[in-house]
Amino acid sequence: MKKNTFLFLSFFAITICNAQILKKQIPDSLVILTFDDAPASQYSVVAPLLKQYGFSATFFVCEFPPNYKDSLLYMNWRQMQELDRMGFEVANHTATHAGVSKLSKDQLIVQLSYIEDKCDSLGIEKPSDFAYPGYDLNRAAIDVLEEQGYKFARAGGSRAYDPLSDHPLLVPSWAMVADNKSEIMEALKEAKDGKIVVLTIHGVPDLEHPWVNTPPELFEEYLQYLSKHNYKVVTLKDLNDYIDVKQAMKIIIPDLTKRLKN
Numbered sequence: 001m002k003k004n005t006f007l008f009l010s011f012f013a014i015t016i017c018n019a020q021i022l023k024k025q026i027p028d029s030l031v032i033l034t035f036d037d038a039p040a041s042q043y044s045v046v047a048p049l050l051k052q053y054g055f056s057a058t059f060f061v062c063e064f065p066p067n068y069k070d071s072l073l074y075m076n077w078r079q080m081q082e083l084d085r086m087g088f089e090v091a092n093h094t095a096t097h098a099g100v101s102k103l104s105k106d107q108l109i110v111q112l113s114y115i116e117d118k119c120d121s122l123g124i125e126k127p128s129d130f131a132y133p134g135y136d137l138n139r140a141a142i143d144v145l146e147e148q149g150y151k152f153a154r155a156g157g158s159r160a161y162d163p164l165s166d167h168p169l170l171v172p173s174w175a176m177v178a179d180n181k182s183e184i185m186e187a188l189k190e191a192k193d194g195k196i197v198v199l200t201i202h203g204v205p206d207l208e209h210p211w212v213n214t215p216p217e218l219f220e221e222y223l224q225y226l227s228k229h230n231y232k233v234v235t236l237k238d239l240n241d242y243i244d245v246k247q248a249m250k251i252i253i254p255d256l257t258k259r260l261k262n
Contacts, residue, residue: 018164020247026163028192029231031199032239033057034154034173036093036131037064039203040072043079045216046204047086053223055233059083060093060131060154061115064208073208081122089235090119092127092150099136108144129153129236130169131200142169142254151245152236157258160187160195163243167254171236173198176222178213184222191231196239 033050035042038061050057061080068074075083084090094100095114103111116126128151132141135156145153146169157172166172174187176199184199191197202212204219226233 021164021244021251023242023244026194026196026242027232029229030191031188031197031226031231031233032236033199033201033233034131034236035059035201036133037097037202037209038062038068038075038080038093039064039206039208040074040079041203041205041207041216043075043083046201046219047083047088049216049220049223050088051086053227053233055223055226056088056235056238057233058089058091058129058236060091060129062093062097062133063095064097067208077118077122081124084119084122084124089129089237090124090127091129091131091236092116093131094133097133099134100132100141101136101138103141105140105144108141109148112144112148137170137256139254139256142167145169146249152239154198154200154236156200158183158187160190161198162195163239163248164194165252166258167252168243168245168248170254170256170258171198172258173200175200175212176202176214177211178215178218181218185225188225188231198236 033055035046035057042059064074080090092112092115094111098111100108119126130145130150130153132153132155137155151168152171153169154171154173156175158174159172161171174184176184187197201214202209204214204216206213
């Protein structure tokens with residue numbers, strides 16, 4: 001009898017905890033496409049294709065040194081502004097693609113503030129989401145992001161995001177490149193049972209960093225698959241409709257080791 005009572009109370013506690021974190025049920029086939037580093041092809045190739053298929057996305061922007069002013073390689077801020085006007089999310093990737101684990105608190109705030117101020121000057125909504133450049137992070141950076149009001153931060157880990165166990169500032173993702181199609185197709189199957197698939201994408205194509213390149217024809221193949229199989233493709237910011245971030249941050253302890261398990 002005592003064992004049954006314990007099991008009932010444990011189930012009740014988990015149910016209450018889940019209800020506090022989730023505003024509503026996570027639907028199956030929920031996918032988030034995130035784009036890093038602001039290469040020029042994200043404006044010229046990616047945005048038109050996303051619009052064509054009726055998908056949204058999050059663009060994590062920065063001024064990638066040293067060639068960020070080269071319009072053949074990178075977007076300019078007017079193009080980033082246009083992404084915002086097109087309904088995409090423009091989010092923070094630090095000013096200079098800085099490895100945040102190597103920054104002091106003040107240095108990280110400066111990096112964040114630069115992108116925030118640029119957005120403000122162009123009428124782009126203040127970023128509330130962040131992506132760790134190179135997936136480099138530490139606990140101190142998580143604390144700074146929380147203090148600065150950031151809600152979601154995307155990391156790596158090659159696994160699905162579980163809002164009931166993953167801290168909002170440690171959202172895992174898979175990285176898309178030219179030669180891992182089978183991995184990405186298998187990853188998309190993980191968008192079920194309350195889990196969300198988040199993908200990290202760079203240039204389509206990526207001229208300056210070919211090791212993270214995604215060929216345009218392959219990218220469109222993914223979009224065709226997502227459309228044909230009725231995936232819902234949203235921004236990272238849209239997760240606020242499903243997740244009570246404040247409650248999640250109170251309940252879930254950041255676990256930096258989880259991103260190394262897969």
